[in-house]
Amino acid sequence: MITSMTFIIALYIFVLAGFTGYIVISRVPSILHTPLMSGSNFIHGIVVVGALSVLFSATSVTEQVIGFFGVLLGAGNVMGGYVVTDRMLAMFRPSVKPAATSDEKKAQS
Amino acid sequence: MITSMTFIIALYIFVLAGFTGYIVISRVPSILHTPLMSGSNFIHGIVVVGALSVLFSATSVTEQVIGFFGVLLGAGNVMGGYVVTDRMLAMFRPSVKPAATSDEKKAQS
């Protein structure tokens, strides 16, 4: 899609993204580890975009079959990952409204 | 140097680097703000590398003069930034050895 990416630039992007993932996760409290696992599972569902590109420019039945399954699986990854993460996260709620601020503090620290 | 970088890729790098700077700094305790300011001041001294590239391929006296001042200023930025940051940071020390672990905890939280 975006042509002419040198290897060095790719390494820069990998390193920056890797560091970002590391530092963001190192802040998540253990209470949220399960939804986080499925949340990151959802994010790698972006592979469906790659599979769509492949399928759009397929020029043989083999490519079409592989592309079809790629999109099928990728779409499942995206949808499933989103739904379960959302369901889990929606279940976390504080007990009463007035205590909300202190909870926020606790959760952020 | 590394040719053929598209604008989109450049934006990716900017966004990732910007986010990294943001999230890293948002964790620094206020006690370290002054050394941090000079520490980040040191880091943008990397401009000296750009100035060096410019000076190396200068082909006129004007370019040489501008390049010379660029390197001069950049080198000052790097050296000065490093020395003052290092001096300031070296001054922070805990009171006694045995308490070191609890200090570490305190500082990390």
Added chain:
Amino acid sequence: MSAIEYIVGLSGLVASALFIYGLKDMSSPTTAVRGIVAAGWGMVCVVAVCFLEIFNVPEEARPYLPVNIALAVLALLFGGLWAGRKGRTVEMTAMPQMVALFNAMGGGAAAAVAAVAFLKHESSAPLPLGVTALGGLIGCMSFSGSIIAWAKLDGRMNKPLRFGGQQAFNAFVFAGTLLLAGLTVCSQLDPAPVSGPYATLFFIGALAFGICMTVPIGGADMPVVISLYNAFTGLAVGLDGYVMSNPALMVAGMIVGSAGTLLTVLMAKAMNRSLSNVLFSNFGATSEQAKGPEGEMKSVGPDDAATSMRYASSVIIIPGYGLAVAQAQQKLYEFVKQLQAAGVDVKFAIHPVAGRMPGHMNVLLAEAGVPYDMIYDMEDINDSFASTDVALIIGANDVVNPSARTDKTSPIYGMPILNADQARQVFVIKRGQGTGYSGVQNPLFFLKNTAMVYGDAQAVLSKMVETLKGLGSN
């Protein structure tokens, strides 16, 4: 660069930013929902814009385009609807296997993308070819490995499959797969390659290796393994992104790759084991016949236990894996609300590795409606046990095993535990003499201030609720 390429590139950038922002927001329960919604919009944006590529396909793909589009829409609909329904209806206790399944799908898609890159012979330079092979390898491993993990967690494959020389056999499979990868890459260096057989065998080998690697690992270790495969899929997607020059895939994939790796390491650490120990040590094979402390366990009925809690002033509840098995979280909260109504101060204490996934218990309790400010982390509550009347342990075992503190020969030695033994009175709800995940006996059950309440957690808690109802509000 055409306008379409620009828009597609920008949509990827927006999506990447939203993913990062979303993950960051997930770091607090108050913002977590906002985070996943933001990430969801990022995904919608990038998938929708991706359809613009229809106007940009290479000349030779034009004739196939209508069929391809139809196939794409079909695949999106089927995959999305099926997974969406599955995800909406799955029990919270079955979450680990569900995540394993969705992760397998992502790995499979990543492998498919790599396969087509070989098929189309998109490059004949060694570097991109090598990256493609790596992406395919990791994607396949993640696919087949996650499916095995799913089968184990879903109870479809109950015994770890182990045989003599397994490590050597696995190493052999791996070496063979690498060899096939090398042959595929070499054949693709040719401008007009005939690499079909090599590539096919390579992918089969990679799938086989994923299976071989996963079958000997015990079912209870699966959450760590899934987390690892989650990181693997991310990495494979990132590498695919490089091959396709799509930075959005690179960024999203690598974020998950590094985040997942960190999560895996944190999980293994919380279980007091190293990652290689989880993957290669066949944990649990020998611990079946572990001998434990001998002595007498006292047992009491649910009604007595419930009554004494009703008149206690403070109770700390320690849920464990058994609560998830019995699906008793709703009943538990009903019981807790009764205690609260009677003026008892009730708290939940959650060990970081209680259950079978990190945060597993938090999710279950959240499902039952327990507000998260009643739930305390180990560090925050461990000092309070000594001043607490009753510790109620429900289906937990290893996380309250004092031999982790004292017995150097125990497989869980060194793991930090909840200090339930310091409470004035300890009640333990479990079905019988069964050991926990680590297979060792628990000296806590033999202490003189401990009383066992035998039975399935659901049944026992129902009885307790009945008892308290009987007592009324006096």
Added chain:
Amino acid sequence: MSAIEYIVGLSGLVASALFIYGLKDMSSPTTAVRGIVAAGWGMVCVVAVCFLEIFNVPEEARPYLPVNIALAVLALLFGGLWAGRKGRTVEMTAMPQMVALFNAMGGGAAAAVAAVAFLKHESSAPLPLGVTALGGLIGCMSFSGSIIAWAKLDGRMNKPLRFGGQQAFNAFVFAGTLLLAGLTVCSQLDPAPVSGPYATLFFIGALAFGICMTVPIGGADMPVVISLYNAFTGLAVGLDGYVMSNPALMVAGMIVGSAGTLLTVLMAKAMNRSLSNVLFSNFGATSEQAKGPEGEMKSVGPDDAATSMRYASSVIIIPGYGLAVAQAQQKLYEFVKQLQAAGVDVKFAIHPVAGRMPGHMNVLLAEAGVPYDMIYDMEDINDSFASTDVALIIGANDVVNPSARTDKTSPIYGMPILNADQARQVFVIKRGQGTGYSGVQNPLFFLKNTAMVYGDAQAVLSKMVETLKGLGSN
């Protein structure tokens, strides 16, 4: 891509990673030194490898190469040695102006790089040209603005320069500069441009705007302004990196750009003001004649104050800007050690904006050798004042002003303050009736439990140390 380009690119990647790692380590006092050392090695690596470019210069630059290399070495030596000596010898209290100066140098270098990009006419596409112009503009503003900031902080420019219609004039200068930037870019779109005059005027305009923007801002606001210019320089370096296709510059520059922006906002927020208020409101112009509470201030001599602290059981010390002015941090710690030897429990309470830079007081106390675990943040200590015998305020004013809590008309209303007024006895060391940074009077000084100890902080503390010596260890 040649081998040299590969090595240069990789060195930049290594440097970027080390910069990020270094910044991360600076987030804790225990690892901070390691962090700056790591970043330093990154810089050494990237600068050293950069010399490989000598073998890669374009054909037409070959004849100039020996001279260019000589100039480069000279410039590195001179710039590095001069700044290194300055940095090693500067007083800690003069740190803000030193940072301003080094920041100006970075901005100047960034502007120079942009200027040569125009001169060499490296591109004739609008996008890179626009980016070059933006980099030049920001670099120039940061250069001239930081120099003004330095002059103000160094006491070389004591009054803010203000005149009627200044905002309009500045806007006019800015518009003119933008126009010149546009003309420069347009002329460069031509394959054989004659843009010299435009470009020269544009750079002069940008420098002038940096001056115009900074002169009306009061000296005490300068730390915020420097922090902003620090972010500006980072941004300019990042843009230069795009123009030169050097990702290391892009990454390092943008990291500083965003980190510096965040730091600036945090600083302004801690002073209870918005950033635009700092930049455009000419703060301090009207507050000179602010009327304050009337009443009587009690004053005591240093010996009496010292004696009563010697026999107190707990003392909290609140240092402020006056301590930095008097350079009395060493004497203060000497005094504190005497108190500690006498069994007094001594703590330091630091307000986030005490002094003239964030963390200013921490640096001063650290210089004097005060261990950082004796130093408490506002939130951690504010509840302890009520149970403390003596609060000793040294050259602080605004940060202990109770009208921030009560007086809605005060310019500092709403700023969180240290609750010194809750201590049983308050001593205030200051020279006279001078107001602090915000120019308002402080009702704390009129309370009945407050006693003023007039005099320069250095002189007063010396006398206090003498007094305690006289008392001996009895």
